[in-house]
Amino acid sequence: xxxxxxxxxxxxxxxxxxxxxxxxxxxxxxxxxxxxxxxxxxxxxxxxxxxxxxxxxxxxxxxxxxxxxxxxxxxxxxxxxxxxxxxxxxxxxxxxxxxxxxxxxxxxxxxxxxxxxxxxxxxxxxxxxxxxxxxxxxxxxxxxxxxxxxxxxxxxxxxxxxxxxxxxxxxxxxxxxxxxxxxxxxxxxxxxxxxxxxxxxxxxxxxxxxxxxxxxxxxxxxxxxxxxxxxxxxxxxxxxxxxxxxxxxxxxxxxxxxxxxxxxxxxxxxxxxxxxxxxxxxxxxxxxxxxxxxxxxxxxxxxxxxxxxxxxxxxxxxxxxxxxxxxxxxxxxxxxxxxxxxxxxxxxxxxxxxxxxxxxxxxxxxxxxxxxxxxxxxxxxxxxxxxxxxxxxxxxxxxxxxxxxxxxxxxxxxxxxxxxxxxxxxxxxxxxxxxxxxxxxxxxxxxxxxxxxxxxxxxxxxxxxxxxxxxxxxxxxxxxxxxxxxxxxxxxxxxxxxxxxxxxxxxxxxxxxxxxxxxxxxxxxxxxxxxxxxxxxxxxxxxxxxxxxxxxxxxxxxxxxxxxxxxxxxxxxxxxxxxxxxxxxxxxxxxxxxxx
Amino acid sequence: xxxxxxxxxxxxxxxxxxxxxxxxxxxxxxxxxxxxxxxxxxxxxxxxxxxxxxxxxxxxxxxxxxxxxxxxxxxxxxxxxxxxxxxxxxxxxxxxxxxxxxxxxxxxxxxxxxxxxxxxxxxxxxxxxxxxxxxxxxxxxxxxxxxxxxxxxxxxxxxxxxxxxxxxxxxxxxxxxxxxxxxxxxxxxxxxxxxxxxxxxxxxxxxxxxxxxxxxxxxxxxxxxxxxxxxxxxxxxxxxxxxxxxxxxxxxxxxxxxxxxxxxxxxxxxxxxxxxxxxxxxxxxxxxxxxxxxxxxxxxxxxxxxxxxxxxxxxxxxxxxxxxxxxxxxxxxxxxxxxxxxxxxxxxxxxxxxxxxxxxxxxxxxxxxxxxxx
Numbered sequence: 001x002x003x004x005x006x007x008x009x010x011x012x013x014x015x016x017x018x019x020x021x022x023x024x025x026x027x028x029x030x031x032x033x034x035x036x037x038x039x040x041x042x043x044x045x046x047x048x049x050x051x052x053x054x055x056x057x058x059x060x061x062x063x064x065x066x067x068x069x070x071x072x073x074x075x076x077x078x079x080x081x082x083x084x085x086x087x088x089x090x091x092x093x094x095x096x097x098x099x100x101x102x103x104x105x106x107x108x109x110x111x112x113x114x115x116x117x118x119x120x121x122x123x124x125x126x127x128x129x130x131x132x133x134x135x136x137x138x139x140x141x142x143x144x145x146x147x148x149x150x151x152x153x154x155x156x157x158x159x160x161x162x163x164x165x166x167x168x169x170x171x172x173x174x175x176x177x178x179x180x181x182x183x184x185x186x187x188x189x190x191x192x193x194x195x196x197x198x199x200x201x202x203x204x205x206x207x208x209x210x211x212x213x214x215x216x217x218x219x220x221x222x223x224x225x226x227x228x229x230x231x232x233x234x235x236x237x238x239x240x241x242x243x244x245x246x247x248x249x250x251x252x253x254x255x256x257x258x259x260x261x262x263x264x265x266x267x268x269x270x271x272x273x274x275x276x277x278x279x280x281x282x283x284x285x286x287x288x289x290x291x292x293x294x295x296x297x298x299x300x301x302x303x304x305x306x307x308x309x310x311x312x313x314x315x316x317x318x319x320x321x322x323x324x325x326x327x328x329x330x331x332x333x334x335x336x337x338x339x340x341x342x343x344x345x346x347x348x349x350x351x352x353x354x355x356x357x358x359x360x361x362x363x364x365x366x367x368x369x370x371x372x373x374x375x376x377x378x379x380x381x382x383x384x385x386x387x388x389x390x391x392x393x394x395x396x397x398x399x400x401x402x403x404x405x406x407x408x409x410x411x412x413x414x415x416x417x418x419x420x421x422x423x424x425x426x427x428x429x430x431x432x433x434x435x436x437x438x439x440x441x442x443x444x445x446x447x448x449x450x451x452x453x454x455x456x457x458x459x460x461x462x463x464x465x466x467x468x469x470x471x472x473x474x475x476x477x478x479x480x481x482x483x484x485x486x487x488x489x490x491x492x493x494x495x496x497x498x499x500x501x502x503x504x505x506x507x508x509x510x511x512x513x514x515x516x517x518x519x520x521x522x523x524x525x526x527x528x529x530x531x532x533x534x535x536x537x538x539x540x541x542x543x544x545x546x547x548x549x550x551x552x553x554x555x556x557x558x559x560x561x562x563x564x565x566x567x568x569x570x571x572x573x574x575x576x577x578x579x580x581x582x583x584x585x586x587x588x589x590x591x592x593x594x595x596x
Numbered sequence: 597x598x599x600x601x602x603x604x605x606x607x608x609x610x611x612x613x614x615x616x617x618x619x620x621x622x623x624x625x626x627x628x629x630x631x632x633x634x635x636x637x638x639x640x641x642x643x644x645x646x647x648x649x650x651x652x653x654x655x656x657x658x659x660x661x662x663x664x665x666x667x668x669x670x671x672x673x674x675x676x677x678x679x680x681x682x683x684x685x686x687x688x689x690x691x692x693x694x695x696x697x698x699x700x701x702x703x704x705x706x707x708x709x710x711x712x713x714x715x716x717x718x719x720x721x722x723x724x725x726x727x728x729x730x731x732x733x734x735x736x737x738x739x740x741x742x743x744x745x746x747x748x749x750x751x752x753x754x755x756x757x758x759x760x761x762x763x764x765x766x767x768x769x770x771x772x773x774x775x776x777x778x779x780x781x782x783x784x785x786x787x788x789x790x791x792x793x794x795x796x797x798x799x800x801x802x803x804x805x806x807x808x809x810x811x812x813x814x815x816x817x818x819x820x821x822x823x824x825x826x827x828x829x830x831x832x833x834x835x836x837x838x839x840x841x842x843x844x845x846x847x848x849x850x851x852x853x854x855x856x857x858x859x860x861x862x863x864x865x866x867x868x869x870x871x872x873x874x875x876x877x878x879x880x881x882x883x884x885x886x887x888x889x890x891x892x893x894x895x896x897x898x899x900x901x902x903x904x905x906x907x908x909x910x911x912x913x914x915x916x917x918x919x920x921x922x923x924x925x926x927x928x929x930x931x932x933x934x935x936x937x938x939x940x941x942x943x944x945x946x947x948x949x950x951x952x953x954x955x956x957x958x959x960x961x962x963x964x965x966x967x968x969x970x
Contacts, residue, residue, distance in 0.1 A: 546807035565965040
């Protein structure tokens, strides 16, 4: 155990985590140059394109240092706020963390919140200044930031470059010398922390764990403490570039277990694995059931494809336990599912995976957070869908989820960011200068406000120089209303949204304007109205088509014109009928694109 | 019955709205005429046993051709195709080409119908369109044609643009009655992609044409010409009895036609083909005896859709007899979609056809598309 080192990497998106990780794998001979694809750890296409690690992974390196052989377990962490719980479990599985900071950019909010998590778990932090090969690197300034933040000495900061390979040996040395060896009792009953799981087409769910105490043997009967389920350990092993089966994995080490589990839901990140015959006294602390934060309806574009969509969703859920869904139906869109996501990025990823991996084109409805409504009889109703909101006459009050947000930016953008956050119903709680021109702002804000267009606007007002992170802090009273959209008097259920009353007029107006752009002119006028209850708060009109005929149709025009009209017909076939109005799919996503 | 269309891809000046295939470089004119003659021979079997009843010189500006050039083409047709006794031979002509001498020569070649690209009788409009002729030449052209006895005349007019005032439109229409013009093609100004006009609009130099104005002026034109005894027989075409364009009507009644020259289209009931829209490449392909066209075989659905699309644009409507040739499945689907329009009385059923009511002609494309089978 004394030669094992477990560590993770904390870094902001684009700060070069993956490239540097690749260098470590290369230098320790874990992978050959030939095997080294760019960003080896991100093995989903989607991850590679987005340049972020969506799901965490782990890999074991073996490295000789001063005559001793060390086992180095790198646990990769996802880099987006939607996945912060998974990050916290990865951190709990480690004794050390590499803090990678882009020397050209400095510390970002995401990095800080993950760093605090690591410090809470008493991890040894090894600060690294990456991208030192670039001319725009600001080593002194960024070093100062790091020193301020974690209280280390400037000489503890390692200069590195994933691109050139600078500093890689120093990093390996620091991991061995500075990260403590794991503690734990190899003789105690098995206690292993699940920090991730992946779905393998042939072998089912593979759970990744870190053994805190005891050991796990192939063939053991094991129990997952929080779900209470028992399994036989069909295979255990350690994680090289591929799975490396072992007879036994011991305390302090990181490994995997395959036990014939079919559904990702059964393997919960943060759960404890123990032995059925010789169980541990208590589970590892910190387990949480991950709760979806954002809800939206997903419908097949082709109404006949409901069953295909269900199958696709079930398959996605096999390797993404945080996705929830249940059937719902809409007058405008037919049958579909109300889905729960960890956040907006997660929602986009699911949508893209449905399209890429399952060839499903879907319509996603207006997303909303989860509200709690209390009726006058003090019944508590969870509202994940605008249609769940009780009638005003029966309702006593509504509460909405709030978050604590941290924003780090340059001081020149404070004013613009304050304005944005206050518009988003945020309350400033604290303001700390990290250096003379870098500020951390702390707000309390409703989660619903960051669901729509917050990131984009933050980016715009700060010219890209702001980073953002948040944690949920519970529910608070809210003045919520249900905004309906009517087309020629017919309500379009799929376009209803839940919105704070103060924002409803502005929002209603904008959505009507956007719909006016998206709904094609037809043979009659179309009234687009936004309403709260019976009260119309905004209106736009799509004027009737006056002229829809080409002037010329002679011998040379017939073929081209026929094809054009055929294309039009095909497009119309995909439109949805609301009353007598034909509505293109893009209109159902109008709300997501209000600022385009 | 069959038609031959000859595309003459040359113009002296480029009109700002035009997206037809043409070149303002006239140096290849003789070579193109020779190649067209060759193509007529290559394609002599295309129309099968159908006799040719119409010949149409379109463009471009066919009136740029010399009498010799026109004669060469006509002679080639007479030598290689079977012609009806009475053949309608139309030439599209620009007013500036129609001198007295020219119309006399044209008449001598056998050309018996002129389609004159007047567009407007007002200089400011001709300037706006970048036409090659002047206001004065519009009147002269008509007078010259009539003076040599070519009375089968058609004129083109453009409407639906801001600079055309109500008075000017009335003036344009008035010329039709004073000159006793038996046929008019009236086109709403259309912004075609990649034209000078579309770029002016993009740059904000010209306002996009207003649909409202187009519709109002369209109604004015219909009203006026009907009173003059011209039947509105196709969206953009009006003619006195016996003066409808036979050639163009054959397009709308799915009769076969052979198109020769760069960019010309052909149809023989089974397939459509279209020549390459590039003069130099056309010359080379003819010279190398290589195919100068692309071809598509029409499926049953394609044919039905064409029947619907064209039928709704004309007073003849969608012909029931032609409809009955399609599979019963296709017929059923079509009739099913048609129901809505019949009950709304937008389309009416006659003994022989389904006809789109005049007030909906301005929406014919959308209605056709919704009746399509795809």
